Every structure is written in C-alpha cells, then in structure tokens.
Amino acid sequence: MNNVAFLNNSGENDWGGVENWIFKIAKALNKKGHKIFIISREESKLYKKAKKIGLNTKNIARISSAAFINPFQILSLSKYFKKNDIDTLFFCSSPTFKLGTIAANLADVEHIIYRRGSAKPISNKFYNKFLLNKISYFIANSEATKTKSLKYFSDFSDKKVKLIYNGVNLDKYKNVSIKKNIYSEFKIDKNKLLLVNIGRLSKQKGQKYLIKAVDKLRNSFDKFNLLLVGTGPKESELKNLVVELSLEKYVKFIGFRTDIPEILSQADFMVHTALWEGCPWVVLESLAAGLPVLATDSSSLPEIIEEGKNGYLAKDKNVESIADKMLMMCQQANLKKLSKGARETAERRFSFTRVVNETEKCFYKKK
Template sequence: MTNNILFINTGVIWGGVEGWNYKTAKALDKRGYNIFILAKSETPFSKKCKKANLQVNTIKEINSSSFFNLFRVNKLKKYLIKNKIDVMFFCQSSHFKFASLAGYLANVDRIIYRRALAKPINNHFYNRLALENFVTDFMAISKTTLNKSLEKLPENVVSKEKIKLIYNGVNSKKFVNPKIKNNIRKQYNIDQDDILIANIGRLGRQKAQQDLINAINELNKNYKKFKVLFVGTGDKAQEYKNLVKELNLEDKIIFTGFREDVPSILKQVDFVAHSAIYEGCPWIVLETMAAAKPIVAVDIPSVRELVIDGETGILSERNTTKFANTLLKMIQNKEKEKMGEYAQKIYKKNYTFNKMIDNIEKRILY
C-alpha cells in the first residue's frame, strides 16, 4: 500500500481539473493517505487546499517547454525524494512530460497521467518517450477520452497494462435529493406551468451554447410555455446575450451568471439541455443523472457513452431544427420523471464519487 501521494496542478482558474484534484486529494486524505500538493501560489486551487489543511507547497507555472528545463526537473526530483513520494497525479497535458520525467528520475513507484481531454496526443518523440518509459498509469476518464487521446500514437506506446479507465464520480450527498436553497421560479418570476430547462456550464466555444440558443428560437415558434436558465459565466457570455437580444428571446432565456446552488437548481428544473462540441466525461451529465433528471443533448461520443437515448435522455444531431424538435419531444414526454429515475439508478451503480475513489484505490494505489 502506498502512503505519500502528490497532486500537481498549476491552473490559475478554478475548473474541472482543479475540482477533481482538490476533491480527490481530500477524499484520499480522509482515507489515511499522506497528501502533498504542488500548486501555483495564490490560486483558487492552492487556497482551497490550504483551507482543507492539506500540505501545500508552491511551484511555478508548468508549460510544455518546462520539460527541457533540467534545473526545474532536478528541483522537482529533489522534492519527490525528500518527501518520499510514492504516487504522483497530474492532469494537464502541459504537465505530463515534465512531471513524469522528474518522477522517473526520483524512482516514484506510480506516475499517473490522468487524461481528461478528448483530443489526440501528438505523435512527437518526447510524448512517446514519456508515455512509454516514464508514465506508469494512463488514467482515462472515459472510453471516448482514451480512444481520442491515443488515436495518433503507435499501438505499443501506451501498453494495455498501463491503461486505467476510471470514470468521474459525483458526490451523492450534494446531488441526490438536495435541499432547495432558492426558489428559482419565484426568483426569476417563472410561471408554475412553464417547462423549466437548464443549461449549466461555462459559456464558451467548447460548450457551443449558440446552437442551443438557435434551437430555442426555432422551438419558440411552435411552443411558448417554457423558460431556459443559462447557468454559468465565460468569455462568450456577452456574445450569447447579444444573440438572445437579436432573436428577441429575452423573455425565454435567463442568464443567471455563476451559481453555487447547482444541485438545488437541478432539483427544480424539468430537464437539462447540453450542446457541447466535445467533452471528456461531462460533469453536468453525471450531475443531471444523480439529480434524477433527464437530458436533451447534442449527440457526441462522450455523452453517448453516458446517456441511453430514449431511456435516460434524448440525443440530437447538431442541427437547429432537429435540436429544437428534440427539445419539444422532451417537453411533451410524459415519462420525463421515469427517465430521470432510471438515469439516477445508473448513476448510483457506476458514477458516484465514492465509486471513483474506490476504483483509484483498487486499480492504482494497491
């Protein structure tokens, strides 16, 4: 059994990767492991880890060229040896060559690259070198992530023994039967008989909310009794607000900004709409399942991996009219509640946070 576990993250914003590192580190700390954190100074991740009484040390930002800085590699090697690190986790693609080389030189037992990005790893010599010789475990968060990550690489670079497929996990206490913190209908003056839909996530290019907005515009021509909450912030926020204004949808779409009561919101909506271009293992899909709500989503591989079309949600082509028709189909579906209950049943079996931590322990740490 391993004892000393290090998480490396130099992200300056709070995102999915930071959230995973923080929650996983805390959970393993509670299970008796000695947890070490290397983070950039004064970041949200660093501050939250310190607040949770985890051992936090500072490291400068790591980028793709850090791998070639032998002074920095040696410094991390010394840190690993000094603290007798048995296991190290890193998630960012910019980190894996640098961190895995230092781990290899320090004779760290398990060097884990958690791959959350569903994009190909370039077939460069130094990527192959790190994956084949330094990384001991390649932890993919979905089959989609695994297949997409390796598609440009020769078959033998990442051996089957190294591959660990461990899906994300969502906290049951938060999302299964949460308390209602704010009455959303009352707060935003939404009629009780209006269908309430939510889109939850960063307002940015990857999430492609413009496709949902255009579908809502089409839906509005045939059906009127609905409202859509766009929950989140991002660099496309103003662009999407302008589009909503241009399409005269301000009475249909409500931008809530960032909210900390997402579990409470999910409990109050009828279903969730999702329009991302690509995902690794989308948190919001798992959270929707945990909350016993169905989902309407554009059909991409990672979503198809989680959603059973027609049973726990409905998938649509990325086409404005078809997406609008799919939204209408869910609105008119009298089995929405049963679909949500079935989704939650699957979540409880496969995608709880404790299940994820158990899998990490069984498949990597022991």
C-alpha cells in the same frame, strides 16, 4: 499507506474539471489515510483550498510546455519527491506530464499516473511517445477521451490504460432542501417547463446552437423557459443573439451560481450542447438529481446518455435536431420515468465512491 503527490499548473483564476478532480480525489484519499502533497502555483485556487484544509502544499513556478528541458525545475522537483518519499504522482495536463514524468523517474517514484480529462489528441511528438512509455498508468475519464488522447500512439500498452469515469456525491443531489425558489426569483410561470443549461459560456459548450434551437422550438411549443447558468467569454455574444432573435421572453442568463443542486431539483430537464467533452460533471450531477438530459452526440456523451432511459441525444451542432429533441422532451408524458432512469444511472455508474476506490487501486494494494 502511500505518499501521494498531485502536480498541477493552474493559474490564479483557474477552476475547472482538472482542479475539481484533483481537489476531490486528494481530499478523499487523505481521508482514507494517504499522505497528500499538492504541488501547484501558490496563487492558484487549488493551492489555497488545499492549504486551507491542511493538505501538504508546495509552491512551484509556472510550468511551460518546454519544462522537460528545464534542468533546474526538473532537479528541484525530483529532489522534493525524494525528500518526501513520494511513491505515487498524478498529473493531468501536457506541461505537468512532461515535467512530472522526468522528475519522477529520476526520483524513482513507483507509480506515475497521467489522468486525462479532455477528449483531444496528445500531440504526435517523439518525446511524448518516449514519456508515455515511462508512466505507470494512463487514466481516461471516458472511452472518447481514451481514443482521442491516444490517437497517435496505437502501440501504447492497453495494460497501462484505466477507464475511470467521473463521479458525484449522490447524497448531495437527493432530497434537496429548497432555500431559493427559482421560479419566484426569476418570475417564471410555474405552469411552464423549466429547462437548464449549466456551464461556461464558451465556444466549447455550444450554447449558440441551443439558443437557435429555442428560436425554432417556440414555433411548436412555447410553454417553457430556459435558464443559462454560468459566465464566460461568449456571454455578450450570446446575449446579443437572444435579443436579435427576440427570445428575451424564453431565455434568462442567471450568471454564476453556487446553488446548483437546488436549481437541478427544480428544473424539468437539462440541455447540454457541448462540442467536445471528457466526462462532464454537470451531466452526472443532473442524473444524480434525477433530471433527464438532452445532450448532443459529441465525445463521451453517448457513453452516458441512454436514449429513452435517462434522456435523449441530438446531433452535434445541428439546430434542427436539437430543437426536435427538445420538443420531444417538452411533450414527453413520461418525464418522471426518465427522471427515475436518470437517478438509477447515477447510482449504478457514477458514484464518487467508485471513482476513489478505482483510482486508489492504481497505486495501493491492501494487505
């Protein structure tokens, strides 16, 4: 078994795709017998959650973008790697990539792995090219992430690139026990279709295009309600837009929720209008719940959504296209067929067990 470390730079209130991936993978690898070390800021949620379940934790000061020229932080981390015989290191951000790669090379860490979950280019800097050549593997969670991230590094070895999509616990979203009836809680007519959008209320998630599409949809079909699940910096702006368009009858903001499986199991379909993504957990969770997905054709979403099988794709940032596809799904007589296709997609491609096994293969060879 291996001594596996995860280097993270999250702040006190950070909990997103990166933190979620690290925590889930760390727990799973620990269960398989690997010794896990979480290196993060002690005020972070990741550090606290890891410590609570008994994983080895180390506090680290905030890692700046110039960490690779901070000799004290480099040497301190390298010393920690040597002391604990770390043979595998994962990191998921630009600052941790820079610091971790140098410190791990100084400590002769055997497997240095950069896992990237955002479909944005790594900046075209000479030191990034140098450091990329010093890692063992680059894990991308989608083809879009791989292509965009390595846009300026066409000579990076394909042998070092591993494509590992995100995955979910399939059992968690099957035969869900309903404790809260979402229709009763928010006084929704049971004869109306229930559409959901789950995610941070932010520019990236594109909810303003969704709300404008709802304004168009109601002129052709009005037997629906849309639940916006989540909070974020654009919340006030989006609520004002709903009032401005007189959509209070159709759109409900229900804030942060912990009962996502229950919400998904009661909805008719998911609408995901993100402007860019790596491999969105919420879309995979929807598929696992047997919930068809209408998504925009940005980033990795066309890799996940199979038109007519588990959902449909609308044009990115295009209100008319989103409204047209919403109408198509609202009038769809075979939502049950799409629901079956959604679950089949999740089972075939997006199980968390597959993610763990493929990630483990990057550093561990069973004897």
